[in-house]
Amino acid sequence: MKSGLRLQDTTLRYFLEVVKYGSISKASEHLNVASSAISRQINNLEDIVGTTLFERRPRGMVLSVAGEMLATYARKNALESNRVISNIAALDGLNRGHIKISCYEGFAMDFLPRCISKFRKEHDGINFNVNVSTPDDITRRVIHDNADIGITLSYSPAKNINVAYQQPSPxxxxxxxxxxxxxxxxxxxxxxxxxxxxxxxxxxxxxxxxxxxxxxxxxxxxxxxxxxxxxxxxxxxxxxxxxxxxxxxxxxxxxxxxxxxxxxxxxxxxxIRNIEIQTLSGKTLSVVVKLFLEYLIEEMQSEKLNYEL
Missing domain, CATH: 3.40.190.10 (Periplasmic binding protein-like II)
Structure with missing residues (x-):
């Protein structure tokens, strides 16, 4: 990396969008920013770090080894910024904040909305976004920070995932x-x-x-x-x-x-399968996410039915 040069938040944000969508054109559509501006930022970024960050292929852009390293840094930097902002908002009596959850359909039918409703009776300024996905997609959303909490079904460990709670789900x-x-x-x-x-x-x-x-x-x-x-x-x-x-x-x-x-x-x-409540390994959860996570686990434990197989 050239000495005296710093990585800017906007540049890293554009970089992560290209990583996420695998092309500058798709990142442009999502960000509503001209492709030329994003391309210019990527070129500047490669000039700063002194190496190629992407392998340009006919069907998109794939991270190089150096690009993988920078993507890991950029994600952690973005996560830390979001955590600090959420914690500042949470100082107001834990009545402000936003929690993103990804879960499978069965959990979204009754248990999760009931938990959210009960939780918001004490913290009505905290809002939720619930995405219903397949088990594999839930884990991917947690890894890519599209969900703070994932509630999924699994029968094998997943890389880069912290299992906050697990219980059998025959x-x-x-x-x-x-x-x-x-x-x-x-x-x-x-x-x-x-x-x-x-x-x-x-x-x-x-x-x-x-x-x-x-x-x-x-x-x-x-x-x-x-x-x-x-x-x-x-x-x-x-x-x-x-x-x-x-x-x-x-x-x-x-x-x-x-x-x-x-x-x-x-x-x-x-x-042989388990219910898993997942978070991203290494991520420091915001105060409001941590509070709801603890509440969610308590509710699941208290309502668990003990069927004997």
């Missing part, structure tokens, strides 16, 4: 109380074969574990219904259409109405 069979299997203490996948079953799509952890377990047991199911919408699967079972599979947290609010019952599935492969 898969249950949910059915109408009048269903022939509703009185069972536990069932196997084999026992489900004679009955209509509703399944989520293949990009979900439930479907992946179900398919792996069925393959191992040489079971072939023809689902009566496949959907990417949890509510659709739930109402199928509530209407006595058959059985659907889900985690306990997803269906917790429905179970309290007695409109469905949950029966544990005893096959070991159906219980």
């Amino acid at each position: 898969i249950f069979a949910f059915m109408h109380p009048t269903h022939p299997l509703a009185s069972k203490e536990a069932i196997s996948l084999t026992q489900l074969l004679p009955y209509a079953i509703a399944l989520p799509e293949e990009n979900t952890t439930i479907r992946q574990l179900f398919d792996i377990s069925c393959s191992r047991l040489n079971l072939l199911f023809e689902p009566a219904l496949v959907s990417n919408n949890i509510a659709t699967l739930c109402h199928f079972s509530m209407s006595e259409g058959g059985i659907h599979l889900a985690g306990e947290v997803t269906m917790r609010h429905i179970l309290t109405t007695k409109k469905l019952v949950a029966v544990p599935i005893r096959d070991k492969g159906m219980g």
Whole structure:
């Protein structure tokens, strides 16, 4: 790096947008800044550090080794700035701030909005943005600082992720109380074969574990219904259409109405996933994010249902 030269916030912000979108033109659209201005800033930045930061390819721009190092520094610098600003705002009785959360659909149906509502009764100046994504996308959003907190399902550790809380999330069979299997203490996948079953799509952890377990047991199911919408699967079972599979947290609010019952599935492969509350490893959380994170974990622990498999 040339001596006496400093990296400016605007330059680093443009640099990170190019990193995020993989092209100057897409960064230009997002920032509403001319492509030429962004290109000029990137060229100036490469001149300051004395090396190439991107490999220019036909389908976009990929970070060089030096670019990876600078991106790590720039992200930490941006995170620290956001943390300081949030902490200053939080000095006003913890009644100001903004929290970004990314979670899977089941968590967004009841538990999370209920937690936010209860939390805001004491901190009504704190606002939330909740993004519903797939488990892999949730983790990516946390890593790229598009979410302060991620609530996801996982069965393996993720790089650059701090797991603030974890609890098992086995898969249950949910059915109408009048269903022939509703009185069972536990069932196997084999026992489900004679009955209509509703399944989520293949990009979900439930479907992946179900398919792996069925393959191992040489079971072939023809689902009566496949959907990417949890509510659709739930109402199928509530209407006595058959059985659907889900985690306990997803269906917790429905179970309290007695409109469905949950029966544990005893096959070991159906219980290896975990609920994880994630934050970015190495990131210093703002006061308001830390406060809500602690509240979220307490709520999850207090409401946890202890089913025995």
